[in-house]
Amino acid sequence: MTVGTKYAGVTMKEVRHDVVAAIGFCAILLVLTVAIAEAIHLMQLAPPMETILAFAPGGQAELTVLALIIGADMAFVVAHHVLRIFVVILGAPLVARLIGGRPRD
Numbered sequence: 001m002t003v004g005t006k007y008a009g010v011t012m013k014e015v016r017h018d019v020v021a022a023i024g025f026c027a028i029l030l031v032l033t034v035a036i037a038e039a040i041h042l043m044q045l046a047p048p049m050e051t052i053l054a055f056a057p058g059g060q061a062e063l064t065v066l067a068l069i070i071g072a073d074m075a076f077v078v079a080h081h082v083l084r085i086f087v088v089i090l091g092a093p094l095v096a097r098l099i100g101g102r103p104r105d
Contacts, residue, residue, distance in 0.1 A: 029057040046076065054080035 037051040046054070050072040053063050060081040067077040 026057075033057060047072070050076050053077045060085070 033052065033055050036055050037048065040046055040051045040055075041048045045051075049070060050067070053067050053070075053072055054077045056063055060078065063081065064074060064078055066072075067074045
């Protein structure tokens with residue numbers, strides 16, 4: 001049994017710090033999602049529910065299933081999630097370099 005062994009020696013202060021950071025990150029992502037979805041809706045570029053599903057931070061598979069259930073345009077939702085994956089994969093090293101991240105051995 002090795003589940004949880006990597007957390008041996010972690011203090012509650014460290015756990016609390018990580019949980020607060022995760023909650024803050026989720027809040028930022030949700031605010032950005034709603035802001036972008038509202039801007040796209042106000043410009044009448046896409047229906048509101050499809051826009052929320054397309055830009056929501058979450059797994060592509062889960063949001064695609066939700067799009068299927070509500071009858072949204074699945075191609076729109078999937079295309080935006082695939083684009084997001086490419087942007088993150090290609091953009092993360094560039095952003096890390098810009099903010100001074102050093103390569104790890």
